[in-house]
Amino acid sequence: MNILETKNIYHDYSGLKVLFDVNLEIKTGERHAIIGPNGAGKTTLFNVITGTYRPSEGDVYFQGKEITGFAPNELVRLGMGRSFQITSTFSRLTAFENIRMGILSKRRIRFNILKLLDKMEAVTRETEEVLKRINLDGERDIPASQLSYGKSRSLEISMALATDPDLVMLDEPTAGMSVDETHNAVELIRRLTEGKTMVIIEHDMDVVFSLADRITVLHLGAILTSGTPNEIRENQAVKDAYLGDLEV
Amino acid sequence: MRNLKKWIGWTVLLIALVLYPRIFGIYYTNVFVTFAIFALFAVTLNLLLGYTGLLTFGHAMFFGTGGYATAIALERIEGLPIIAAVLIGFLAAIVLALILCPIMVRVSGTAFAMLHLAFGQLMYVLALKLRFITGGEDGVGGFDIPPLGFPGIGSVDISDPLNFYYFAVTVLGLSIWFLWFFTKTPLGSVMVGIRDNANRVNYLGFKVTQTKAVIYTLAGAFAGVAGSVYALFQNLIAADDAYHVWVSFAPIMMTMVGGISSFFGPIAGAAIFGIIEELTSRYTERVELVMGLILISIIMFAPLGFVGFVNFLKQKLIRRSAQ
Numbered sequence: 001m002n003i004l005e006t007k008n009i010y011h012d013y014s015g016l017k018v019l020f021d022v023n024l025e026i027k028t029g030e031r032h033a034i035i036g037p038n039g040a041g042k043t044t045l046f047n048v049i050t051g052t053y054r055p056s057e058g059d060v061y062f063q064g065k066e067i068t069g070f071a072p073n074e075l076v077r078l079g080m081g082r083s084f085q086i087t088s089t090f091s092r093l094t095a096f097e098n099i100r101m102g103i104l105s106k107r108r109i110r111f112n113i114l115k116l117l118d119k120m121e122a123v124t125r126e127t128e129e130v131l132k133r134i135n136l137d138g139e140r141d142i143p144a145s146q147l148s149y150g151k152s153r154s155l156e157i158s159m160a161l162a163t164d165p166d167l168v169m170l171d172e173p174t175a176g177m178s179v180d181e182t183h184n185a186v187e188l189i190r191r192l193t194e195g196k197t198m199v200i201i202e203h204d205m206d207v208v209f210s211l212a213d214r215i216t217v218l219h220l221g222a223i224l225t226s227g228t229p230n231e232i233r234e235n236q237a238v239k240d241a242y243l244g245d246l247e248v
Numbered sequence: 249m250r251n252l253k254k255w256i257g258w259t260v261l262l263i264a265l266v267l268y269p270r271i272f273g274i275y276y277t278n279v280f281v282t283f284a285i286f287a288l289f290a291v292t293l294n295l296l297l298g299y300t301g302l303l304t305f306g307h308a309m310f311f312g313t314g315g316y317a318t319a320i321a322l323e324r325i326e327g328l329p330i331i332a333a334v335l336i337g338f339l340a341a342i343v344l345a346l347i348l349c350p351i352m353v354r355v356s357g358t359a360f361a362m363l364h365l366a367f368g369q370l371m372y373v374l375a376l377k378l379r380f381i382t383g384g385e386d387g388v389g390g391f392d393i394p395p396l397g398f399p400g401i402g403s404v405d406i407s408d409p410l411n412f413y414y415f416a417v418t419v420l421g422l423s424i425w426f427l428w429f430f431t432k433t434p435l436g437s438v439m440v441g442i443r444d445n446a447n448r449v450n451y452l453g454f455k456v457t458q459t460k461a462v463i464y465t466l467a468g469a470f471a472g473v474a475g476s477v478y479a480l481f482q483n484l485i486a487a488d489d490a491y492h493v494w495v496s497f498a499p500i501m502m503t504m505v506g507g508i509s510s511f512f513g514p515i516a517g518a519a520i521f522g523i524i525e526e527l528t529s530r531y532t533e534r535v536e537l538v539m540g541l542i543l544i545s546i547i548m549f550a551p552l553g554f555v556g557f558v559n560f561l562k563q564k565l566i567r568r569s570a571q
Contacts, residue, residue: 071450073450073452073454076451076452088451090441090448091444091445092443097437101441101452104437105453105454111434111435111459112433113430113435114433116432117433117436118432159452162452163452
């Protein structure tokens, strides 16, 4: 069964056409990478799927339900989580408070004004467990803006997962990371997304080929091809458009 | 141990508030009531400015509406209990907030500030022009202030300044406590999240506009309580005290001076303003000149305000003693 499907998606930014007839199918439980050169429309596709934009044409289906034009908060409540290419955490809140926001949403505590947050012990405990799992328990009370780059990216990734979504959309989680940091991030992603469906945009081919079960190549706003990592590696059109003679 | 300290702190504060008018006399009691009114008013403004990141140039709208509603209700309804009069002020401010919030929660930044300036001035002009309701420039004044009745026990005459002090401090204090509590609840934390990163709040599954609407209404409602107590205190409410643009600016300045990043900053700011006004007016009429100089130096040398400055000193001391 497909957890996510897009049907004939077109999108343009006031005249500039970015997506052409994109039909993406993500199977439940798979790890799916979207690759392609800069400007191919990868992030726009993410934005259309996760509700930042409504597509100019076409429909999006999530778990069999049409979700075209749904707001991000509605999609999160249906079980979708998303991280951003540019870190998007709460900069003035501590790592603990950042994660706690996600835990609150997961527990559907959204409009409660009757109880002190600090006295909600189950929330505190669960937040601390998450911090431990992502190796941020040492940085519990440090504001997100003061975390090292690698740690703040870890926080960004875990924010997408804090609401315990069925489908996780990661937009270049390892962007700007050193080799070591990338290695750790891949391990973290692998651990956190166990049993979930993941869609990832990534430029680092080592990351792509080590994480993905299937790959979709986007080129000039259209899907060039989809397939297993081996099929993609051997595909001549992909080599011409993107991979070149890269040894992978 | 920590709980014990907390209880001792509260008890001392309570005793100080009870004894204050007996020690300082009626004049300074009235000064304190003015301070408490503006402390609550500034705290409600800071809910928008400091906590949600929304600057408003029209917060007087809610203050004035609360004041007018209470005054007009007392003027026209015979035998209205005092608590009901304050509640009417509270509800009137809520109604105003509910009318405005469908527009206001969809804008932020300059648009939010300027739309409030516009609506605030509209209310000012309405208060001047709708004479049959508001009494025009004379305002609504001289209404009877009913005694505070306790069913089965008796009643207290709160037109007496001493009794009014206890009444006002109770109402304003409970309001401030409620708002403090609110900032510590889950919804209060979502409010802080919106200030930092509204997009992320949305992508965590929270409804940003609805949350903003709740905060906006709450801030307006309690500004209405402050205005309502003000009208009772002065036994008068007029357009210049209620809706003038200076009434909107005062809590902004108090918040800036006291400290925008803390719940208690605006309260400290209201106190500082009260004290400075009290001291300078003994020597000169140019109170604004002194206020302006202080505001400029705070912005230049202590951008986080009084509370931020105190925290800075505290950290410095801790660091020194650690060495």
